[in-house]
Amino acid sequence: MKGTENLFRRFLSLVSAKVIATGIAVLSTPVIVRLLGPSGYGDYAVLLSIFSLxxxxxxxxITEGVQKFVGEGRNRDGWTEAVVRFYFLIGVGVVLVGALILLVVTLAGLPGRLFAPAFDRYVLLLVPFVIVSQIRAFGTHTVLGFGFEHLSGPLSVLKKFGTVAVGIALVLAGHxxxxxxxxxxxxxxLVAVLAVTIVLRQLSLRTLLSPPALPYRKLMSFNVVNxxxxxxxxxxxxxxxxxLRALTDSQTTGFYKAALAMAEYLWFVPIVVQQLLLHSTSALWAxxxxxxxxxxxxxxTRQILLLVVLLAVGLATLAPRVMRLYYGAPFVVATQPLLILLPGTIAFAAARPLKAIAQGSGQVLILLAAIGAAATVNIVMNAILIPRYGMVGAAVATSVGYSSMLAFTLLAAHRIGFNPLADFRPGRIILTAAVTAVPVLSLDYVIESNLLALTVVPPVGALVYTVTAVATGALDPAEIRPVLDRLPDPIDDLLTRGLEYVARS
Known part of the structure; x- marks a missing residue:
């Protein structure tokens, strides 16, 4: 199928990089938390949220637009150069205006009055962050649009490594x-320079300076809705x-961010799939x-749910041990919001790839209505629950908001015209999780040592879960064949024969 050639190979290029980047995050986060402390980590988390919003x-x-329209690969001379130039000029103009507004707001002292005096200095640093991030986003999404997942992955790893290496060094220096x-x-x-260099090497400079006309109305319409x-x-x-930071304090926000970050680790594969499917399915829609x-x-949808449910079962079981060892004893109080967040995290994981597929169709108004409904549920519930229940209320509201995202995205998919539930197998997935929970909970109960539990429970749970998934029919042996093929013989052959036997039994 056009647009999905070598999809698994391209997925592996991205997911292997995502695993490395997630590994860097896993190793660096407890260091950052301990160096900044709960209050400092809470302020840092809020600043990143302000920046993201x-x-x-x-x-x-520019991001999804340049990725989608470059990825469509129109058979027309100069199309790619015209798309790249169009989005680059828009991106530069918008970021200069945005940086100027942020600078004026900061010099007026608004962040310090809203949160704390130190936020004036912090938000001032967001000005250069906004500019370089815009250039980096343009470059990396264009690289994805070209189908260069093997280059995009290392760039994401470099960004993560550079951030923690330079950041931690400066924190240790007292900043x-x-x-x-x-x-x-x-x-x-650094990543912006490398990504733009890769993009320029794929383009004709002469055509870039004098590109053909584009359907600007279509591109602008996509941009606005996007x-x-x-x-x-x-x-x-x-x-x-x-x-939460505005209504409570930095320490409570730090504890809640720890729970949120731990739950979001479950998204590392869904995020990669979402990145891959936007430009891949755009060609299918075309x-x-x-x-x-x-x-x-x-x-x-089914495979993402199977993976994330496995991770959620393990994390829910080991949550108190994980929070204590990973963040430190004070963060054990974040266990409750973490457990509350997990059901919504599972639902949102399934919604992520569907959002990319729906977006690739170009029928973004339907998707906009769906996400708008979920966002409204989330904001209203947070406004109601945070003042009364603090971080627990935030966790409940966010989990419900995440879950509503899946429900509304499924409705949008139906309206757009594709069916992501044709081969869902929900009963088999639930049965697989229930069977796996028995040995996982039992092992967690009998093992006293935290380190031993974290060493033994995950691999045992993964093995039981995989075998059970094949036995119940939640997963077909052929679906994991591409993964097994990458294992050395005779392990590949033994596992393949074993799973095929389980499936026939």
Missing amino acids: YMIPISGT GVAGMLVGHVVANL VGLVLLGMSLYHVDLVM DDEVDAISELSSRV
Whole structure:
């Protein structure tokens, strides 16, 4: 199918990089938390949320647009150069305006009055962060549009590594939260230079300077609606932090952010799939291959849920041990909000790839209505529950908001014309999780040592879960064949024969 050639190989290029980047985050986060402390970590988390929300109308004008329209690969001379030039000029203009507004607001002292005096200095550092992040976003999304997942992945790893390396070094030098923000600026600048260099090497300079005309109305319409999509979508996992910090204190926000970050680790594969499917399915939509899109979305939805449910079962079981060892004893209080967040996290994981497929169709107004409904549920519930129940209320509201995102996205998919539930198998997935929970909970109960439990429980749970999934029919042996093929013989052959036997039994 056009647009999905070597999809698994391209997925592995991105997911392997995402695993490395997530590994860097896993190793660096407890260091950052301990260096900044609960209050400093809470302020750092809020600043990143403010930055992410502020970047939506700035980067939302270019990111998905340049990735989608470059990815469509129109058979027309100069199309790619025209798209790249169009989005680059828009991106530069918007980011200069955005940086100027942020500078004026900061010099007026508004951040310090809203949160704390130190926020005036912190938000001032967001000005260069906004500029370099815009250039980096343009470059990396264009690289994805070209189908260069093997290059995009290493760039994301470099960004993560550069951020934590420079940031932690500056924190150790005594610069605290400001040091971490400078780490982001330096890493984004480096990746921006490399990504733009890759893009320029794929283009004709002469055509870039004098590109053919484009259907500007279509591109601008996509851009405007996409800003709304990104704004509403990002609000689902940033509004709670900002509201919690404004209504409570930095320490409570730090504890809640720890729970939120731990739950979001479950998204590392869904995020990669979402990135891959936007430009891959755009070509399928352009060729009107609706049946292929339904088949792909259905399989992806089921496989994503299977993976995330496995991770959630393990994390829910080991949550108190994980929070104590990973963040430190004071953060054990974040266990309750973490457990509350997990059901919504599972639902949102399934919604992510569906959002990309729906977005690739170009029928973004339907998707905008769906995400808007979920964002409204999230904001209203946070406004009601945070003042009364603090971080527990934020967790309940956010989990419900995440869950509503899946429900509304499924309705949008139906309206757009593809069916992601054709091969869902919900009963078999639930049965697989229930069977796996028995040995996982039992092992956790009998093992006293935290380190031993974290060493033994995950691999045993993964083995039981995989075998059970094949036995119940939640997963077909052929679906994991591409993964097994990458294992050395005779392990590959033994596992394949074993799973095929389980499936026949």
